Amino acid sequence: MKYIFANLKRFDIPKEMDGINTLAPVSLWGSYLTGQIRETMNQYSAQAEFAVFYPEAYLLQAADAKAAEDGWKVGVQGIYREDTEKGGNFGAFTTNRTAKSVKSMGCEYVLIGHCEERMDKAGVLAHAGITDSEAVNRILNEEVVCAVKAGLSVLYCVGETEAEQNRWQDVIGEQLDVGLNGVDLSGISVAYEPLWAIGPGKPVPDSDYITKIASFIKSRTDGCPVIYGGGLKEENARMLAEIPCVDGGLIGLTKFSGDIGFYPDGFASIVEKYLGEGK
Template identity: 55%
Template sequence: MKHICLNLKRFDIPKEYGGVNTIASPEDWGKHIIENTQSILGAYNKEKVAFSMYMPEAHLIGAIDALSHEANLQIGCQGVHREDTSVGGNFGAFTTNRTANSMRAIGCATTIIGHCEERRDKAGILQEAGVIDTDAINHILNKEIKAAISAGLSVLYCIGESAEEQENWQEVLRKQLSIGLENVDKNKIVIAYEPIWAIGPGKTPPDREYIEKIAKFVKSETDGLPVIYGGGLKVDNAEMLASIPEIDGGLIALTRFSGEIGFYPEEYLEIIRTYLGE
């Protein structure tokens, strides 16, 4: 089974506000993406490939309303809170926090947890208090994963090493996996590997051998969980990634990196066609 995931970050913000959205008005943005992709995605065999899209919260209801029941597509949220409502317990006192039950109730099927941007945010908060503790971040993410699974969501769990951590990449990734997935139902998990040290303008992405090495390591540490490449699945690297047996898919974000930078549905579909060879 291949897993093709799409992280739409905050690509809904129009250019006049510093964003990259030129494809639709903000109120129609999520709906527009679903309507312009789901029929093509539905033509792929559900037994061979699964598609997920992780959207900013404001667009989830519009996207879910536009989703066809026959579509080979899951809509997901971008993270969940580590605590939640419960019958006879907390009824919803979670101001500013997005709980897993709330996301499941509106129709989400999956969530992304541990993305490098989430890890960086949590690390920054801890550092403001004078604390540097990556294990603490992994423990928080573990609680988020458990909350998501308890609510009935599957999880795309992101791991990866920074430039400072690359020399000790095995230890870093092993802790992210062992702590993050402690006492978790792994049947609900797909792992996304993000080479954080290589993400960004002017940086050299990992080659085939490095990605293969990491994927083999992750599978050995997780009893063979699906591993997708989270450093950005693009047209330029799709064929290379597809040639690595241990890689089970990819995470797409931006589809255009020059000119009118942004996410474009037709380019997203072209990446998929190139990766799957169909």
């Protein structure tokens, strides 16, 4: 069984607001996109587990557009490190979304520790003149604990920057050891996303490089599924799918040049190639 994930980032922001959304008005974007990709996910549901990570504003639309018989899962892009508790906090979480809040909206998966989330947390610390990757990983660990407690499956992201390539074991080792400390790993998958491979115009690591890191991740996590993300596209989907210790792919953009974006037909082509139907 493979895993295919899509991270829709903030691909909803309209072009006139400097984003890349040309697909649908914001008020309909979540329903429209879901309607356009659910066929593909249902078609391949015997070969792969699918989840789509939406911005919070679209979770209800996505859950609504998902039919009862659909096997794919609605995911959210991140959660807060605390939650409501009986006799404790009843929901005083202004600005933050908790694991239980998204679970109650029909969400089943959460992406934790995406490099864009890591950069945000590191940026807050930097305001205080602090560089502390371990603190970032400790906060992410609190989020993972909340997710597991609320019954969400977790896709936990790790990866090194270009500058960290020569000490990738330390960087990814800390991300795994601290971020997943004390967590029951049965509901956890790990996404390996080298930061230098994400987005348009970036090189994608070859199969040996990914094998080296994916094997390290598996050995450090008792064999959690490892998902590759960063520049996954139609042209390299077969190569990436054939790496034995990689269990799936995480898709961001589907078109990396010209009118870049996430397009339903591009998603279908990547899935088809990845799962071996369109060799």
